[in-house]
Every structure is written in structure tokens, then in C-alpha cells.
Amino acid sequence: MIESPVLAPPDAAVPRGARALRALRANPLLLAGAALVLLIVLAAVLAPLLAPYPGDAGTATHPFAALRPPSAAHPFGTDEVGRDILSRVLYGARVSPLIAVVVLAIACAVGVPLGVAAGFFGGWLDEAIMRVTDVFLAFPPLLLALALAAVLPASLVSVTVAIAASWWPWYARLLRGQAASVAGRPYIEACRALGISRARIVFRHILPNSVTPLLVQVSLDVGGVILTASALSFLGLGAQDPVPDWGLMVAEGQGYFTPDWWLVTFPGLAILLTAFAFNLLGDGLRDMLDPRRSFLP
Amino acid sequence: MRRHRARAAAPGAALALLLAACGGGSYGSGGKAAASAVFTYDTYTQVMVDGWDPATEYSNGIIAMSNMYETLTRYNPVTHQLDPLLATRWSHSPDGLTWTFQLRHGVRFHTGRLMTAQAARAAILRTKRLGGGASYIWGAVKSIDTPGPFTLVFHLSYPSPLALEASADYSAYIYDTRAAGQGSLTKWLNAPHDAGTGPYTLQSWHNGQEFEVVLKAFRGYWGGWSGRHFTKVVFRVVPQDTTAAQLLRAGQVSFVEQMSPSLWASLRGAPGIRLVSAPSWQNLLAQLNTQALSLPVRQAISYATDYPGIIAALKGAAVPSSGIVPAGLFGHFTNLPSYAYDPARAARLLRQAGYGPGRRPLSLTLTYTAGDSNEQVVATLLKSTLARLNVRLSVQPLAWATQWAKGKSASPAARQDIFVEYWWPDYADPYSWFVNLLQTQKQPFFNLSYYSDRTLDSQIARVESLVATNPAAGSALYRTMQVEILRQAPIVFLYNTNYQYAMTTTFSGFQVNPAYPNVVFAYDLRP
Structure with a gap:
């Protein structure tokens, strides 16, 4: 059995949890990102407890309380049909991040196997897969997602599928490069010489040694996916009312922006904060996992 | 899209009247040069979606066409009576089956042809024959006689308020049916061209673009161009009423048709802006x-x-x-x-x-x-x-x-x-x-x-x-x-x-006329 030479624990005597904490302390970006992400996750999980008017995240409306400015009763104000914006923003934390998770899961599920196959096997398979990815990569992700979402019925499922379809080629391309690099290393040659099956080589050696950059990229992409999903919802191609999607809330509030600023400001800030948090987290992870810039002790 | 009426209902609908100084010219015989300005009608959706044929257009196009074409009569929202327009007077028989209209003399179509009873008759009969838009307004008309060059006599198959119907915002326009010569008039109109008698004539149409329709003053307009008038009318598509409001605040746009109620109310007291609710x-x-x-x-x-x-x-x-x-x-x-x-x-x-x-x-x-x-x-x-x-x-x-x-x-x-x-x-x-x-x-x-x-x-x-x-x-x-x-x-x-209109205080003469929804008769404004 030949083990991978990378990712060897730097100090096996230090418990993993302690090492992680040390890494967090050494990397303020990562710490800030993780804290913000934790805050968002808590908001999503505890939304039913935190939201002052949980029904307002659903079909409830209060037209006689429409367009109330922020107050003690409604800290974020009310929207054009009288719904409490704080409640909707809190419940919105369940929508946009979930879209990001599902999109990235789909993109990984499609992009990783294709990338590894292309990088490891090479030849015509590599050519075929890469040319297909080239076709997808020829379009900016938002434009491609927009085109796909436009022909699908407006819904969260459609927007998820549309974004995932524009996202996987980046992971296929990334994994292909990593897999090709790893596949050419001597220990993989040794595995082959020993007669280890290709499946075992892929799953035990190629994939684990290629996945680190992917983890960083995925964490960096969460913010991008949320922004893309918000953009599509803003354009009316994603979530539909009364789903408390932040992008949709901004879209519906845009006509009221000048006099009733709170309609777009708070959901807009939620989008900003979430994208920022995941970007910080991604940057921190990249720094932590980069052997040249490792903060690991 | 006749009945969706873009901004009319949409609080985002913006009708913007953009005033911009441009070189003035003297039109007609009225003495001093008319003050020139551009009137821009701004909506979040296209103005001309239903074709350029005045016989069949049945949508938002009236906001432009009402400045290019004229009808025999026009409803007056103040007196609740009909005002003369292309017809100077009219009467009907006691049984309501015969209506006589005396037409205005000296009116020319934008094609240069004189508007006569024969020409008006031809326009009405064509509109009736095509059967589009609101052509049902002529449904009672059995025949039309022209006993004089400026006299139209309608014979009806059943009594109908014809003078009122002749003031309609659709399908009541009088236009030159010979504008295309021997060719297809429908094709010629949709090129587009216009063949009306109104104060403005088509300058350009950029389908799907922000500055969609531009009208210019028709120098031969029977009303003349003495005094102060807008000499250009621009129909501008601005999807966001917030943008239209910003243009209004900046003085680049002088009339916003409708916007969200709270946005409209937020303009109350703004310097140089007048709000009208009706x-x-x-x-x-x-x-x-x-x-x-x-x-x-x-x-x-x-x-x-x-x-x-x-x-x-x-x-x-x-x-x-x-x-x-x-x-x-x-x-x-x-x-x-x-x-x-x-x-x-x-x-x-x-x-x-x-x-x-x-x-x-x-x-x-x-x-x-x-x-x-x-x-x-x-x-x-x-x-x-x-x-x-x-x-x-x-x-x-x-x-x-x-x-x-x-x-x-x-x-x-x-x-x-x-x-x-x-x-x-x-x-x-x-x-x-x-x-x-x-x-x-x-x-x-x-x-x-x-x-x-x-x-x-x-x-x-x-x-x-x-x-x-x-x-x-x-x-x-x-x-x-x-x-x-x-x-x-x-x-x-x-x-x-x-209606919740917002406009600058740089012009006067605006009057809400519910019979012509969201139409601004630019000629009547005084910059």
C-alpha cells in the first residue's frame, strides 16, 4: 500500500480540534468569515423563534400596515403589503444559502467526476469533456444562467438548475488540472506498476489529492452563487412571492426605493453580508490550506 | 396592449415630459417664434405595440397618435360637452338617424392634401371596413353622404350618439386614405408613416429603444404655431418609475404620468415640481x-x-x-x-x-x-x-x-x-x-x-x-x-x-381628460 505523500498531518500529537482553533486564531479572515456564516446559519435555523411575525414569511399580509418605516414594532419596517421585513429577512436566510448549497452540490457532483476522468484518463475522453466545458465556459455564468432560467418556469428549482448548469464546468476544469497533475506523479506510476485497479487509484489517490483547491473554490463560490440567484430572482426568473428570497425582496421593493428605502436596504444588506461572509471564509480556507501560506502550526 | 395600460395603472408608469431648449422657429403666421421644447412621454413599456394604422390601433399608441391625428369632436372634461375639432358644428335629426357635420376649412393632412368631406368619408369607411380597434363606434353608420366639400351627412341604421362616438380615443381618427398612392395604405402606415391632421407628425421610431417615438411640429397645422408651444414630442421608455422621478427632480423630465403612490407622494413640496391627482x-x-x-x-x-x-x-x-x-x-x-x-x-x-x-x-x-x-x-x-x-x-x-x-x-x-x-x-x-x-x-x-x-x-x-x-x-x-x-x-x-401625475412647473395648460387616458395633448401646453 502506497500512501499519498501530501496532506500528512504536521503534528500528529496535537489534537485536530486544537489545531483547527489555532488555525482560526492565526487567520482573522477565516475567523470573521466563520463567525458571520455561523450567524447566518443560526438566523436560518432559529428564524421561527427570532422572527417577530413568522406568518409574514408566508402568505400573510397586512395591507393597512403597508410601507411602515422601521419602528419598535417593525425594526426593519414593512413592505408594500404590510409584511414585517425583519421576519422575511430572517426566513430568507433559509432560501439563498440553501440555493447555494444545492447549486454547489450539483456542480460538484457533475464537475468533479468529469474533471477527474478527463485528467486521469486523458486522450480522447479528456478532449471530449474539455471541449464540452469550453462551450459552457464561453458564456459568462450569469448570462448562461439567465438564458436557461428564462426558458424554465420561474421557480426556485429552475433557478437552482440554471445556476448549477453554468457552474459545473469550472469545477470540471479545476479538477481536470489537479487530476492530471497528480496522475503524472511517481507514486501513481508505482500504483499502476503494482497492478492496483484504476478505480482504486482514482478514489484513494487522485481524488483526495486533488480536492483541496476545490474546497477553497467552493467556499469562495457560495457568495457568487447567492449573488447570481439573487440577480435572477431580481429579474423575476427565480423565487416567486411570497417566498422570502432576498433577491426577490429587492426586486419587489425597487419601485419604492426612494421614499421607502427600508424595502430594499435590509434584504440587500443580507445579500451583501452573506456573500461577504462566504468570501471571507473562502479566503481564509485558501490561506489555511495553501502549503506556501499555511497558517497551520 | 390596449387595456393593460402600462403606467396607467402601474405605479411605475412614468410619462415624462422632457423639456429642453432647442432652436426655436416660427411656424405659421402667428408672429413671434414659438418657444421650443421637447415633450417626452415616458412609459415602462413600449408605446407602439399595436401597429401604426389609426384605424386599428387599440393599445397604448393613443398617447402618441392623439398628437398626430384628430377626430371630428373632442370631449371636454370641464364642460362635459363636446368641443369642435375637425368638425366645427353638428346636428342631428329628431329621430337621431341622420347626423350632419360641418368640417373645418383649411385643414391639411400631413401628406399635404386638403381634408375634405370626401377624404373624411373615405377614412371613416376604411376604418369601418377593416373592423379593427374600436371600429364598432361606426357600427350604426349605414351610409355617408357628402353634399358639400365640407359637409358630412351620416345616415344611421339605428339611433346612436354619433357626435360622442366621433370623439373616441380609438378608430375615430380622420386620415388621408390616399397617402400611399396606389400602394397598400396599411403597409405604408406601418413603415411607419402618418397621415393625420394633428399638430405633430412622425419624425422617427426606434422600436424597442428608450427614445422610442419622436414627433415634430407639423408646420402646416391648421391651429398655427403662434404663441408658445412644444415643437417636439418624445415618447421615452423608462422601465423604472424611480428613474423617471429622478429625471423629474433633475429637471431633465418635466412630466411623469404615474408612479408608485409613495414615490408620487414623496415629491410633494419638492421645488419646481407640481403634483396632480384626479x-x-x-x-x-x-x-x-x-x-x-x-x-x-x-x-x-x-x-x-x-x-x-x-x-x-x-x-x-x-x-x-x-x-x-x-x-x-x-x-x-x-x-x-x-x-x-x-x-x-x-x-x-x-x-x-x-x-x-x-x-x-x-x-x-x-x-x-x-x-x-x-x-x-x-x-x-x-x-x-x-x-x-x-x-x-x-x-x-x-x-x-x-x-x-x-x-x-x-x-x-x-x-x-x-x-x-x-x-x-x-x-x-x-x-x-x-x-x-x-x-x-x-x-x-x-x-x-x-x-x-x-x-x-x-x-x-x-x-x-x-x-x-x-x-x-x-x-x-x-x-x-x-x-x-x-x-x-x-x-x-x-x-x-x-391618476397621480407629477410634472415640473416650467409649463402650464395641462388638463386631465379621462376620455383620453394618459394622453397629454402637447400642443395645448404652454412652455
């Missing part, structure tokens, strides 16, 4: 698919609509409806039986139909015009109240062309359950609601509730002649029809629109 003859309707929804379900939806909530949420842009006909029009009654918001009664009616709370859910689709925030508010509120009754409403905001095409689909399965749109009269009369929305149509056009009632059809067929000969009986028939329509509930009358 009742309209326009109402927002929800046409219920009578082929798909039973009477109890339709009545349940009518009771499930939170009318006071809608009025409250729209903050001054809407007033309650009473029947079909808005206040100020013949046939309006304040004491008609009406639907009030009554969820308990709606639940009982739904149970009669096998739906409602605790029963199987009812799934419905509603379409409205995307971008119209008033319609969006209505759809959201309706979805909310119906959800409490176990009715799942799928709301589909669609571009007007798509929404209308879906409503007119030959396949009943492809149609919506609820179609939300605006409606206004073709002239100062309620007939338009009945003949367009409620009379049986083999191929759906604007009757998008697909309602069909032979008794009502026959009543509609005779109501206008009754109004012409016996107004009291006509009024009674309008009441009878409305009572039955309200009982049958093919349409939910959501509210009547209140």
Missing part, C-alpha cells in the same frame, strides 16, 4: 375564467377579495369601484349590489363547490402585467386571502403581449383562471366595457372571462340606441345589466384608478 375612468379588473370556474367559485373569489385592503395598500392611487362603470360616466350607480370582503361567505361558497378550508385544495393561476407594481400588490393580497381559504393561487407576472396571448389562446387548457388588466372607455360612455369585455366572442379578444350570455348580448346590442333615443331607459338598462353581471361574477371590479 379621478379617472379607468378601473382594474380581474376577469375570471367562466369556462373553468363555476358560479360559486367566482362569487367566492369576489367575496375573498380584500377591497378595503387593496385601497389602503395603494395609498391614494385607487378608489373603491361601484359596479362596472366608473363615477362620472353615464351608467354609473352608487347603489348597485356589491361584493364586500367577506371570507366566511367565500368559504361557504367554496364548500358548495367542494373546495374551501378542510376540503380539497383549489389551484388557480393568475396573470398580470409584469412590472406593474399596483397589479403586483393586488396579486399578492389576493393570493394571501385565498390561501386562507385553501385556494392555491399561482401568480404569473408576464409581459403584456405574453399575458394577452395566453388569455386569447385557442386552447382553453392554456388559458389562465384570473386575468388582471385595466380598462377604460373608448369614448365618454360605458358601452366599451360591455361590448368588449362581456359580449360573446367566438375568438376571445378582450372578453377574457370567456363569458357568454345571450340575454346580455341582446341587451348590449340595443343599449346604445336606447341611450340615444331614451336616456332614462338606457340608464335603466345599464343598471339591469350591471346587476346581473355582478351576480354572475365573471369579473371582479377591484378598484378605480386615481
Whole structure:
């Protein structure tokens, strides 16, 4: 059995949890990102407890309380049909991040196997897969997602599928490069010489040694996916009312922006904060996992 | 997109009048050069979506065409009488079957040809023959004589208020039918060209672009160009009313047709800006698919609509409806039986139909015009109240062309359950609601509730002649029809629109005329 030479624990005597904490302390970006992400996750999980008017995240409306400015009763104000914006923003934390998770899961599920196959096997398979990815990569992700979402019925499922379809080629391309690099290393040659099956080589050696950059990229992409999903919802191609999607809330509030600023400001800030948090987290992870810039002790 | 009326209902609708100094010229014989300025009509949606033929255009195009074409008469919103326009005077026989119009002398079409009785006759007959738009206004006309070069005599097959009908905002335009020579006039008009007699003529059309239509002064206009007038009219498409408001604040735009009520109110007190609020003859309707929804379900939806909530949420842009006909029009009654918001009664009616709370859910689709925030508010509120009754409403905001095409689909399965749109009269009369929305149509056009009632059809067929000969009986028939329509509930009358205009104080002469919805007669303004 030949083990991978990378990712060897730097100090096996230090418990993993302690090492992680040390890494967090050494990397303020990562710490800030993780804290913000934790805050968002808590908001999503505890939304039913935190939201002052949980029904307002659903079909409830209060037209006689429409367009109330922020107050003690409604800290974020009310929207054009009288719904409490704080409640909707809190419940919105369940929508946009979930879209990001599902999109990235789909993109990984499609992009990783294709990338590894292309990088490891090479030849015509590599050519075929890469040319297909080239076709997808020829379009900016938002434009491609927009085109796909436009022909699908407006819904969260459609927007998820549309974004995932524009996202996987980046992971296929990334994994292909990593897999090709790893596949050419001597220990993989040794595995082959020993007669280890290709499946075992892929799953035990190629994939684990290629996945680190992917983890960083995925964490960096969460913010991008949320922004893309918000953009599509803003354009009316994603979530539909009364789903408390932040992008949709901004879209519906845009006509009221000048006099009733709170309609777009708070959901807009939620989008900003979430994208920022995941970007910080991604940057921190990249720094932590980069052997040249490792903060690991 | 006639009846969706972009901004008219949409609090995002912006009609902007852009004033910009440009080199002035002296037109006509009126002495000092007219002050020149550009008038820009700004809407979030296209102005010309229904073709350039004045005979058949039946959509938002009137906001441009009313400045290019003229009618025999024009409704005066102050006197509630008809003013002379291309006709200087008119009269009718005691039986109402013969109408004589004396035409204005010295009027030229934009083609240069003199407008005579023969030319006007040809235009009216062509409009009638094509049968598009609101050509039904000429339905009573049996024949037209021209005993003199400027005298038109109409012979009617039944009494009809022809002078009023001749003031219509659609299909009443007088135009040069010889404009295309031997070629196809329709093709020539849609090139586009214009062949009207109005103060402005077409300069350019950029389909789908922000500065969509530009009109320039017609130097040969019979009214002359002495005094101060706008010499250019621009119809500008600005999708966001917030943008239109910013343009207004910056002084780049001088007239914004309608915007969200709160945005409109936020302009109150702003320096150099004047706000105008006025009742309209326009109402927002929800046409219920009578082929798909039973009477109890339709009545349940009518009771499930939170009318006071809608009025409250729209903050001054809407007033309650009473029947079909808005206040100020013949046939309006304040004491008609009406639907009030009554969820308990709606639940009982739904149970009669096998739906409602605790029963199987009812799934419905509603379409409205995307971008119209008033319609969006209505759809959201309706979805909310119906959800409490176990009715799942799928709301589909669609571009007007798509929404209308879906409503007119030959396949009943492809149609919506609820179609939300605006409606206004073709002239100062309620007939338009009945003949367009409620009379049986083999191929759906604007009757998008697909309602069909032979008794009502026959009543509609005779109501206008009754109004012409016996107004009291006509009024009674309008009441009878409305009572039955309200009982049958093919349409939910959501509210009547209140116009909310914003404009700069750099011009005067603006007057709201509900007979010509959202039309600004730029020639009448004084920069």
C-alpha cells in the first residue's frame, strides 16, 4: 500500500480540534468569515423563534400596515403589503444559502467526476469533456444562467438548475488540472506498476489529492452563487412571492426605493453580508490550506 | 396592449415630459417664434405595440397618435360637452338617424392634401371596413353622404350618439386614405408613416429603444404655431418609475404620468415640481375564467377579495369601484349590489363547490402585467386571502403581449383562471366595457372571462340606441345589466384608478381628460 505523500498531518500529537482553533486564531479572515456564516446559519435555523411575525414569511399580509418605516414594532419596517421585513429577512436566510448549497452540490457532483476522468484518463475522453466545458465556459455564468432560467418556469428549482448548469464546468476544469497533475506523479506510476485497479487509484489517490483547491473554490463560490440567484430572482426568473428570497425582496421593493428605502436596504444588506461572509471564509480556507501560506502550526 | 395600460395603472408608469431648449422657429403666421421644447412621454413599456394604422390601433399608441391625428369632436372634461375639432358644428335629426357635420376649412393632412368631406368619408369607411380597434363606434353608420366639400351627412341604421362616438380615443381618427398612392395604405402606415391632421407628425421610431417615438411640429397645422408651444414630442421608455422621478427632480423630465403612490407622494413640496391627482375612468379588473370556474367559485373569489385592503395598500392611487362603470360616466350607480370582503361567505361558497378550508385544495393561476407594481400588490393580497381559504393561487407576472396571448389562446387548457388588466372607455360612455369585455366572442379578444350570455348580448346590442333615443331607459338598462353581471361574477371590479401625475412647473395648460387616458395633448401646453 502506497500512501499519498501530501496532506500528512504536521503534528500528529496535537489534537485536530486544537489545531483547527489555532488555525482560526492565526487567520482573522477565516475567523470573521466563520463567525458571520455561523450567524447566518443560526438566523436560518432559529428564524421561527427570532422572527417577530413568522406568518409574514408566508402568505400573510397586512395591507393597512403597508410601507411602515422601521419602528419598535417593525425594526426593519414593512413592505408594500404590510409584511414585517425583519421576519422575511430572517426566513430568507433559509432560501439563498440553501440555493447555494444545492447549486454547489450539483456542480460538484457533475464537475468533479468529469474533471477527474478527463485528467486521469486523458486522450480522447479528456478532449471530449474539455471541449464540452469550453462551450459552457464561453458564456459568462450569469448570462448562461439567465438564458436557461428564462426558458424554465420561474421557480426556485429552475433557478437552482440554471445556476448549477453554468457552474459545473469550472469545477470540471479545476479538477481536470489537479487530476492530471497528480496522475503524472511517481507514486501513481508505482500504483499502476503494482497492478492496483484504476478505480482504486482514482478514489484513494487522485481524488483526495486533488480536492483541496476545490474546497477553497467552493467556499469562495457560495457568495457568487447567492449573488447570481439573487440577480435572477431580481429579474423575476427565480423565487416567486411570497417566498422570502432576498433577491426577490429587492426586486419587489425597487419601485419604492426612494421614499421607502427600508424595502430594499435590509434584504440587500443580507445579500451583501452573506456573500461577504462566504468570501471571507473562502479566503481564509485558501490561506489555511495553501502549503506556501499555511497558517497551520 | 390596449387595456393593460402600462403606467396607467402601474405605479411605475412614468410619462415624462422632457423639456429642453432647442432652436426655436416660427411656424405659421402667428408672429413671434414659438418657444421650443421637447415633450417626452415616458412609459415602462413600449408605446407602439399595436401597429401604426389609426384605424386599428387599440393599445397604448393613443398617447402618441392623439398628437398626430384628430377626430371630428373632442370631449371636454370641464364642460362635459363636446368641443369642435375637425368638425366645427353638428346636428342631428329628431329621430337621431341622420347626423350632419360641418368640417373645418383649411385643414391639411400631413401628406399635404386638403381634408375634405370626401377624404373624411373615405377614412371613416376604411376604418369601418377593416373592423379593427374600436371600429364598432361606426357600427350604426349605414351610409355617408357628402353634399358639400365640407359637409358630412351620416345616415344611421339605428339611433346612436354619433357626435360622442366621433370623439373616441380609438378608430375615430380622420386620415388621408390616399397617402400611399396606389400602394397598400396599411403597409405604408406601418413603415411607419402618418397621415393625420394633428399638430405633430412622425419624425422617427426606434422600436424597442428608450427614445422610442419622436414627433415634430407639423408646420402646416391648421391651429398655427403662434404663441408658445412644444415643437417636439418624445415618447421615452423608462422601465423604472424611480428613474423617471429622478429625471423629474433633475429637471431633465418635466412630466411623469404615474408612479408608485409613495414615490408620487414623496415629491410633494419638492421645488419646481407640481403634483396632480384626479379621478379617472379607468378601473382594474380581474376577469375570471367562466369556462373553468363555476358560479360559486367566482362569487367566492369576489367575496375573498380584500377591497378595503387593496385601497389602503395603494395609498391614494385607487378608489373603491361601484359596479362596472366608473363615477362620472353615464351608467354609473352608487347603489348597485356589491361584493364586500367577506371570507366566511367565500368559504361557504367554496364548500358548495367542494373546495374551501378542510376540503380539497383549489389551484388557480393568475396573470398580470409584469412590472406593474399596483397589479403586483393586488396579486399578492389576493393570493394571501385565498390561501386562507385553501385556494392555491399561482401568480404569473408576464409581459403584456405574453399575458394577452395566453388569455386569447385557442386552447382553453392554456388559458389562465384570473386575468388582471385595466380598462377604460373608448369614448365618454360605458358601452366599451360591455361590448368588449362581456359580449360573446367566438375568438376571445378582450372578453377574457370567456363569458357568454345571450340575454346580455341582446341587451348590449340595443343599449346604445336606447341611450340615444331614451336616456332614462338606457340608464335603466345599464343598471339591469350591471346587476346581473355582478351576480354572475365573471369579473371582479377591484378598484378605480386615481391618476397621480407629477410634472415640473416650467409649463402650464395641462388638463386631465379621462376620455383620453394618459394622453397629454402637447400642443395645448404652454412652455
